[in-house]
Amino acid sequence: MPSPRTDDLPAAFRTVMRHVAATVTVVTAAAGREHGMTVTAVSSLSMEPPALLVCINQRTLLHDLMLRGSRFCVNVLAHDQAPVSAAFSGTVAPAERFAVGDWRTDEDGLRFLADGMASLFCRNTATIPYGTHTIFVGEVAEVRRNGVERPLLYQNTQYCRCEPIDAVPA
Amino acid sequence: MPSPRTDDLPAAFRTVMRHVAATVTVVTAAAGREHGMTVTAVSSLSMEPPALLVCINQRTLLHDLMLRGSRFCVNVLAHDQAPVSAAFSGTVAPAERFAVGDWRTDEDGLRFLADGMASLFCRNTATIPYGTHTIFVGEVAEVRRNGVERPLLYQNTQYCRCEPIDAVPA
Numbered sequence: 001m002p003s004p005r006t007d008d009l010p011a012a013f014r015t016v017m018r019h020v021a022a023t024v025t026v027v028t029a030a031a032g033r034e035h036g037m038t039v040t041a042v043s044s045l046s047m048e049p050p051a052l053l054v055c056i057n058q059r060t061l062l063h064d065l066m067l068r069g070s071r072f073c074v075n076v077l078a079h080d081q082a083p084v085s086a087a088f089s090g091t092v093a094p095a096e097r098f099a100v101g102d103w104r105t106d107e108d109g110l111r112f113l114a115d116g117m118a119s120l121f122c123r124n125t126a127t128i129p130y131g132t133h134t135i136f137v138g139e140v141a142e143v144r145r146n147g148v149e150r151p152l153l154y155q156n157t158q159y160c161r162c163e164p165i166d167a168v169p170a
Numbered sequence: 171m172p173s174p175r176t177d178d179l180p181a182a183f184r185t186v187m188r189h190v191a192a193t194v195t196v197v198t199a200a201a202g203r204e205h206g207m208t209v210t211a212v213s214s215l216s217m218e219p220p221a222l223l224v225c226i227n228q229r230t231l232l233h234d235l236m237l238r239g240s241r242f243c244v245n246v247l248a249h250d251q252a253p254v255s256a257a258f259s260g261t262v263a264p265a266e267r268f269a270v271g272d273w274r275t276d277e278d279g280l281r282f283l284a285d286g287m288a289s290l291f292c293r294n295t296a297t298i299p300y301g302t303h304t305i306f307v308g309e310v311a312e313v314r315r316n317g318v319e320r321p322l323l324y325q326n327t328q329y330c331r332c333e334p335i336d337a338v339p340a
Contacts, residue, residue, distance in 0.1 A: 009220060009312070013217075014217065016313055020321060042190075046303045048180065055216075079335075120186060131215065133215055133217075149326065162191045162325045
């Protein structure tokens, strides 16, 4: 039997998206001041040119800085970096967040996480506002990998890592 | 010490994106013919209105059908539906894919997965080509949930499920 239709559409949408697991990133920008925020709304977009997109709430400081600057960095967190995710999602004040994790600064003042899974340095090539958020398209100009193969995930308010299905008891 | 920079940028980008874990969905469209394809490039976009986006390779049949139609459905797979993902990513011919999983048909001929984690019925409200792919924005018009709380994931060529970090042995 098909499941019942939902009446409260926004609440049902939020519930489903909360149960969709996502890899955790910290997106950094540098336009006048350095800043970073935990973001899970990231998607691969194009292979040629290599490009990705991030969806950022318009009511955030990161959104303002990304509109003003031309570059941003998507730092993919390693499976043991839940404290970094927590710091950049609000448990630590913006000015103190970069003390959590091994953050470095590139020649333009853009922060990147030297001990994350990887950092994707992007040039912002398209900015598309939609509803409460904005899609920022980033063409990837440089990639740094750190030898970590497993990312940190977030699903239904919990930090997780991925377990291959064959290795998980039924 | 910072990690080395990469010279082969497209290859490095592909490697990083392959290691980013993602929830597996099957996106369906119906414009003249029914069709579905496994897609991991899905992101939540806006809360008001509720909207998501999917990034689809321009060289696929699904892309052509999504350009022609005005609706699509994002079916989030449950953790035990790796065979559905495999069928819709090429191991089964397009005409026979809907035999794998409990697929139903709505009043417009759009297919949805009655035993998946959830189905998000979308109206395509923006279409943005970029490089090899196109961003399709979908405003969510209806949500069906099926009581499943854990999705199927894909990471580094393996199907996975998410394990809360506290529950995983070090």
